[in-house]
Every structure is written in structure tokens, then in C-alpha cells.
Amino acid sequence: MxxxxxxxxxxxxxxxxxxxxxxxxxxxxxxxxxxxxxxxxxxxxxxxxxxxxxxxxPPYAGNYRMKIFERSDFGGQNLELVEDCPNLHERFHTRDISSVNVMEGYWMLHEHPNYRGRQYFLRPGEYRRHNEWGSTSPTFGSLRRVTESN
Missing domain, CATH: 2.60.20.10 (Crystallins)
Structure with a gap:
């Protein structure tokens, strides 16, 4: 390009x-x-x-499931998600997400709550550190499933 x-x-x-x-x-x-x-x-x-x-x-019509972790290498507190989360701090009680395991579906992490700020695309797989998905910081405010409608 x-x-x-x-x-x-x-x-x-x-x-x-x-x-x-x-x-x-x-x-x-x-x-x-x-x-x-x-x-x-x-x-x-x-x-x-x-x-x-x-x-x-790629078009995707299956289930969505991911697990977020407070620390690198899948350490610290964790939370499994199957739906959008407009405010991670309210649900996860921390803004730091240092590692992620995407089991099903495609997801977008957002720097700020309500799907604002920098965006980070996640495909199924293990991400041991936040820099593996292109971020320079582990601080995030929201995440959502990638669907045709959002």
C-alpha cells in the first residue's frame, strides 16, 4: 500500500x-x-x-470467549468474558490487562471506556504480553466482540 x-x-x-x-x-x-x-x-x-x-x-458466526489477565504470562487476577464490556474497571477492578487468551471469536480492546481511544485487534490465540497485540501500555478501558453489526 x-x-x-x-x-x-x-x-x-x-x-x-x-x-x-x-x-x-x-x-x-x-x-x-x-x-x-x-x-x-x-x-x-x-x-x-x-x-x-x-x-x-474473516466472517465469524460462532461463540465468543476470551480470558484477560492482570499480569504478563497469564498471571494475577483473571476474568473470562463472552460478551462486550464497555467499562473494564467496573467489571475487572483494574485497568491493566497484560496478557490475554482468546479462545473463540475476534475481539477489539480499547484504550478507554465506552470503546474509545486506541484500538487493538485480537484473533484467537495466546498473547503473553501486551506488546504482542501492538500496545505500549497494559492499560485498557473496554473491549468488544467483532461482529458485522458493531
């Missing part, structure tokens, strides 16, 4: 769910995009107009 344009002024998603990334090789800021039009970077909650890579999220 970087060979074709320097800035991304708008995006139109005709179908499916996509994650756009600020940097090449699926790194940097991450933005969840659903069907619709995004006339400028503020409409996709962007921090700038730079998009260098993107990936389609």
Missing part, C-alpha cells in the same frame, strides 16, 4: 469488517472499519491520515 499513496483521505467499505493499520506489516495505530463511508480520518477514529496496511477479518 505504501507505494501507491502517502495519505488516506477517505475510505469506503463495501462489505465485511477490516482492520486498517497506520504502519506497514500490520503495525501502528489500528482502526476497525465496518461497512460504510468514512469521509476523513476522524470518522474512523484515526489519529492521522496515514494508512499503510490493512486486513480483512
Amino acid at each position: 505504501q507505494n501507491f499513496f502517502v495519505r488516506c483521505n477517505s475510505i469506503k467499505v463495501d462489505s465485511g469488517c477490516w482492520v486498517a493499520y497506520e504502519k506497514p506489516n500490520y503495525s501502528g495505530y489500528q482502526y476497525m472499519l465496518h461497512k460504510g463511508e468514512y469521509p476523513d480520518y476522524q470518522h474512523w477514529a484515526g489519529f492521522n491520515d496515514c494508512i499503510r496496511s490493512c486486513r480483512m477479518i
Whole structure:
């Protein structure tokens, strides 16, 4: 993508769910995009107009299940989730999530409550440290399941 344009002024998603990334090789800021039009970077909650890579999220119709942990390597208090959580601090009693085991479905972690701030896409798998999903900090405010409708 970087060979074709320097800035991304708008995006139109005709179908499916996509994650756009600020940097090449699926790194940097991450933005969840659903069907619709995004006339400028503020409409996709962007921090700038730079998009260098993107990936389609395969359609998924199964169950959703993940376990979040307070410390790296699956240590400390933990909580298993099967539904969206708009305020992690109220439910988990800490904002730190240092490791995650995604058993089923695709999820987005958000930096702040109510699905705001930086976004981090999680596929099924084990994430032993927060930097494995692209974050520089273990502090998060909310998380939600990735579905066609959100």
C-alpha cells in the first residue's frame, strides 16, 4: 500500500469488517472499519491520515470467549468474558490487562471506556504480553466482540 499513496483521505467499505493499520506489516495505530463511508480520518477514529496496511477479518458466526489477565504470562487476577464490556474497571477492578487468551471469536480492546481511544485487534490465540497485540501500555478501558453489526 505504501507505494501507491502517502495519505488516506477517505475510505469506503463495501462489505465485511477490516482492520486498517497506520504502519506497514500490520503495525501502528489500528482502526476497525465496518461497512460504510468514512469521509476523513476522524470518522474512523484515526489519529492521522496515514494508512499503510490493512486486513480483512474473516466472517465469524460462532461463540465468543476470551480470558484477560492482570499480569504478563497469564498471571494475577483473571476474568473470562463472552460478551462486550464497555467499562473494564467496573467489571475487572483494574485497568491493566497484560496478557490475554482468546479462545473463540475476534475481539477489539480499547484504550478507554465506552470503546474509545486506541484500538487493538485480537484473533484467537495466546498473547503473553501486551506488546504482542501492538500496545505500549497494559492499560485498557473496554473491549468488544467483532461482529458485522458493531
